Amino acid sequence: MPGTTAGGVPEAVPLSVIQEAEGFSNGEASAEALKTTPESLNCKECRSVSKSPRCCGGCWQVWYCSRAHQVAAWPKHQRECKPFKISQNAEMGRFLVATRDISLGELLLEDPVLTMGPKTITEAVCLACYRPVDGSFSCPDCGFPMCDRDCSSAEAHVPECKAVQDSGIKVKVSVFGEINCMYECIMPVRILALRDSSPNVWRKLMGLESNAEQRESTEVAAITQRTVVDIIHNRLCLEYSEELINQILGIIDTNAFEIRLPDSSIMGVYATGSLLEHSCIPNTHRTFDADLNLVVRAAFDIKRGQHLMSCYTESISTTATRQEHLLTSKFFTCKCVRCLDPTELGTFTSAMICPSCTKNKPKVAKKTDKKKGEKSTGKEEEVDLTTYGVVVPKDPSSPSSPWECLTCKSPLDADYVTRMTSVMTEEAEELENSNQSVKNCEAFLDKWSSMYHQNHAVLLNIKYALVHLYGSEKGYTLHDMSPVELLRKESIARQILKVADIICPVFYKACSMFQSGIIPNEMAKKLAQEAYECLLECAKVLSFEPPVQPEGQLGIEAKEELRNMIKWIKEEGWRG
Ligand SMILES: [Zn+2]
Ligand SMILES: [Zn+2]
Ligand SMILES: [Zn+2]
Ligand SMILES: [Zn+2]
Ligand SMILES: [Zn+2]
Ligand SMILES: [Zn+2]
Known part of the structure; x- marks a missing residue:
């Protein structure tokens, strides 16, 4: 402070x-x-x-x-x-506003969890510690598979355990290691039980946005009618109204945060954290401490009066993907500056390459004698290579908007873009699930790079994987790689960082910087100074992260790396 x-x-x-x-x-x-x-x-x-x-x-x-x-x-x-207050208006409901200038990294919030449980879509997990289970032990009272006696008698497991006992028929779980829809009703049952057991927490939960109206007609609502509402009524014989159960399902969908644990992911609902507004370029970073409190820090310097924002979807993804995810899972359309800008703030994470004019793309920007302020004469205009032949949607807020080349204005049909992108996305998913190797990833990039901008989210995610493979895959360790391969690794890492610089919170950037391994770049000694400073920054930024979270582990590694680097610098006699 x-x-x-x-x-x-x-x-x-x-x-x-x-x-x-x-x-x-x-x-x-x-x-x-x-x-x-x-x-x-x-x-x-x-x-x-x-x-x-x-x-x-x-x-x-x-x-x-x-x-x-x-x-x-x-x-x-x-x-x-707290350096923020809760404000409210008709359009947005409640939200958080900075009451003074806040600096990067500053702690904004440590919010205790109101309620938590297994994720809606999950494999069979222990209902106390959430580790995956195999069925070798079951709760003697309700039949749910758990780790052992300690877990089955844990406080957290009481609501569903009691509900099953009262129904008179034990649960039989037979599907392990893959998605099991029996767990969808755990969180709703836990929340319903709070009405009598903790009226205070219940009131806080019921005060949260449920988007019940928008949710009503969705596919999600149709599914949970069978997997949750019917189960609560017919299997557990609990007499809660359908409307109340749907309100709770809406509250979970709208407000729950995913919490990554070492062996699984769960979800938790937080009172103040829920009021963080969504943005695809958030100004806060969220994580969880060992007690699963939600910890929120400033990801940028924030000015007094600015809203506090968090990203509720994958930030390295196309505008269409983000919007679809937000609409189907959170029931709203994002209108952030990134979503409304056809170039996505110059990152081009959704952009294609123009098939018409790229053949004529000049190798270097044409210099002209034109002085600043002089009227353009058309022919002499300087060619902007960063946007040359890039095709973007004319109106990114509309999924059916026509696309257009920024240079030659040739149109591309929105349907065509959607079809091609989904073919590429499917191929990328296949690659991710099968044998991701340097050779396969490079072949993928080779195939799609002529059609898509180098920063397209799908390509970027493959590049993210590739930057790890260069340096770790057999035959591509730092000692095995040729100078050309080392340069390739570095140039991909820099591409990723350039995008991360604009859209990702500083913490994400630090992680990718560290993981990409561009920091202890063994080849370029001239980069040592820059690398040292990057690493120092990473270690500083990541030191905020609790060690229980993956980012916290990275922070510890970054510090270790920093020590090695200082040693290396000393031995090499660099920096005097
Ligand atoms: Zn006084
Ligand atoms: Zn005060
Ligand atoms: Zn357990
Ligand atoms: Zn039980
Ligand atoms: Zn957005
Ligand atoms: Zn063009």
């Missing part, structure tokens, strides 16, 4: 500073102009009016008559002191 003093109490901020941040010059503004009632400037501790009120520097939201009263109030205020 900026300006935190001894004892952890934030600095006191004078009224004039806040007024200036609001755009008023010193002394000009009154409490009224700050859109607040005069009383709200009263001391939170003694309610008295002060001529020079001071604001808590942690949240910029509460006022004190003196430093002494701020310090006295701190133990109480500490828990609610």
Whole structure:
């Protein structure tokens, strides 16, 4: 926290500073102009009016008559002191707004989990520790396969265990190691049980957005009618209304976060975390600590007044893929700057290559004598190689929008783009599930690179895999690779980073930077300084990550790598 003093109490901020941040010059503004009632400037501790009120520097939201009263109030205020507030409007419902400037990496939120359970689509897992199970032990009371006695008597398992016991018939699970739809009703049953067992948590959950209306007519709703609503009514004989069960299913779909554990993935619902707005270029980064609290940090510097945003879909994917996922699973259409920009902020992660004009693509940008501000004469115009022959949708917000070449304006049919892209996507999936090797990945890129932009999400994901394979696959270890192959590895890694720089939170970037192995680049000693600084940055950024999360493990590795590098630098005599 900026300006935190001894004892952890934030600095006191004078009224004039806040007024200036609001755009008023010193002394000009009154409490009224700050859109607040005069009383709200009263001391939170003694309610008295002060001529020079001071604001808590942690949240910029509460006022004190003196430093002494701020310090006295701190133990109480500490828990609610956050650099953001909850706002609300008709269009968006509730959302989070920064109440002061926030710097990159700053901790915004540690949100305790309201409820958690197995993912909607999951294989058979233990209902206490969520490790995959094989059926060798079953809960003696309900029949669900678990690890052992300790797990079957765990508190978390009580709701579904009791519901099954009350129904009088034990569960028989016979499908292991593949998707098992019996687990779809666990989370809803757990939430329903909270109505009586924890009215407080129940109220918080019921206050969350369910998108019930939008969800009603979807395929998802039709499926859960059979796998959840019917099971709760007919198998478990619980008398909850269909409407309530559907509201809960909507709350889960809309708000649950996926939590990655070492052996499986589960989901959890969080009260404040749910209010993070979606964006395909989020300004926050989320992770989970060992107690599964949701931990949210600033992924960029955030200005006072900006909304706090998180990405609820895969960020390295095409606009069409992101929109489809958000619409079918979260029931909304994204209107973020990236989605509304045909070039996706110059990343071209959905773009194709023009079949008409690329043959004539110049090798280098044509230099002209044209001076700045001079009228373009058409012929002499400088050729922009970064957008040359790139085909993008004219209106990315419409799935049926025609596509057009940015250079020669040749049209491409939206249907054609969709068909070709799904053929490529299927092939990429096949490649991922089979034998991903340097040879296969390069062949894939060879085949599709003439049709798709080098930053297309599908190509980028293959390149991400490839950058690991160069350096680890047998025959392609750092010692085996030829200089040409090493350069290839480095150039792919840089392509990925260029895109990550624009759309991914700094944490993701640090991960990919570290994993790609471009950092301890053994070949280019001249890159050592740059690499050292990158690695330092990675280690710093990843040090925020709890060790239980994959990113936290990377952080530990990055630190280790940093130590090796410092040793290497010393031995090589570099940097004096
Ligand atoms: Zn006071
Ligand atoms: Zn505060
Ligand atoms: Zn277990
Ligand atoms: Zn049980
Ligand atoms: Zn978007
Ligand atoms: Zn063209």
